[in-house]
Amino acid sequence: MERLTVFVDALSRQGEHCIAIRLTPEEGKTLPAWEAGAHIDLHLANGLIRQYSLTGRPGGTDHYLICVKNERDSRGGSRYLHKELRLGQKMEISPPRNLFPLAPADSFLLIAGGIGLTPLLAMAEELERLKKPFELHYYVKQRSHVIFRERLGNNFAYGHCHIGSGREGISPRTTLPEGLTQPAAGRKLYVCGPETFMSHIRQAALDSGWQADDIHSESFHPLACNNIPCTQIESDFTVTLKSSGMSFNIPPHKTIAAVLQENGVEVPLSCEMGICGSCLTPVLEGKADHRDTVQTETEKTGDRQQITLCCSRSLTGNLVIDL
Ligand code: FES
Known part of the structure; x- marks a missing residue:
């Protein structure tokens, strides 16, 4: 998979628990342009690969900006970035990919929980540039957790930002935006934040009459049940490759990717948790049992x-895939 070399150009504290990391290209080079909603993979020196949404003004090619929360239950990525990362450090990243793009609409409702603000702030700034009406609702536990405070304080001509603080009695459980409970034709909803937050907002939207196709969300956390231990209750199935016609047995304790790699088949992998889309492959026959987000x-x-x-995994005995 293509990789880009970047350098840590600036680190800044954002709220009580987050750092913003500005990455610049090698001298004399530029970075690929990106669109709001895009993310990059960071290949960390400790061997981990982690996905982070880009924020800042979309389109820029002189730097990328990400924001990372110091997660208490870090699986190693956020801990490394908060404790080990140094100014000037060289890093490898993937080119931006956008699995959370802005779709055409008359107006937009953006709802962020905590660090989920990062892609949605980029969307708000892009919508402002496109002169599209939007509302950005940002929920935090308390105001000292707010990130990118200055940018949120911009006077947007085409949109409004609302910050809800749980300490002040405004949380998604108590106070939902009117635009969510009263869906309007031609409006799209974008949600980003912790899983429980997103499912709460999504359910509230569906209950209020939103069409599922108008609700967009992105998560960089795996589903609770998409790792190997969970597959122990699964049964075997086979996967057949269209290119060679070869079939492989996939036992309960192994992923399709693992079996294919063991047999010399190249599989593009990144997160290995169903959250980045690197390994998405068309299914030609059979029915997939989707475990990705x-x-x-x-x-x-x-x-x-x-x-x-x-x-x-598979809901049928065999899957033919376009590989
Ligand atoms: S490797 Fe990321 S979704 Fe499969």
Whole structure:
């Protein structure tokens, strides 16, 4: 997979628990342009690969900006970035990928929980540039957790930012935006934040009459049940490759990707948790048992199915995949 070399150009504290990391290219080079909603993979020196949404003004090619929360239950990525990362450090990243793009709409409702603000702030700034009406609702536990305070304080001509603080009695449980409970034709909803936050907002939207296709969300946390231990209750199935016609047995304790790699088949992998989309592969026959959080429900149930080889399984005895 293509990698880019970047340098840590600036580190700044954002709120009580986050740092913003500005990455610049090698001398004389530029970075690929990006769109709001895009993310990059960071290849960390400790061997981990982690995904982070880009924020800042979309399109820029002279630097990328990400924001990382110091997670108490870090799986190693945020701990490394908060404790080990140094100014000037060289890093490898992937080019930006956008699995959470802005779709055409008349207006936009953006709802962020905590660190989920990062892609949505980029969207707000892009919508302002496009002169599209939007509302950004940002929920935090307390105001000292607010990130990118200055940018949120911009006077947007086409949108409004609202910050809800749980300490002040405004949380998604107590106070939902009017725009959520009263859906309007031509409006899209974008949600980003912790899993429980997103499912709460999503359910409230569906209960209020939103169409599932108008609700977009992105998560960089795996589903609780998409790792190997969970597959111990699964049964075997086979995977057949279209290119060679070869079939492989996938036992309960192994992923499709692992079996294919053991047999010399190259599989593009990154997160290995169903959250980045690197390993998405078209399914030609059979029915996938989706365990990823990359695809929307519509994509998962549509006619042209794709499967994440790193974590998904099969509902049928055999799957023919386009590999
Ligand atoms: S490697 Fe990231 S979704 Fe499979």
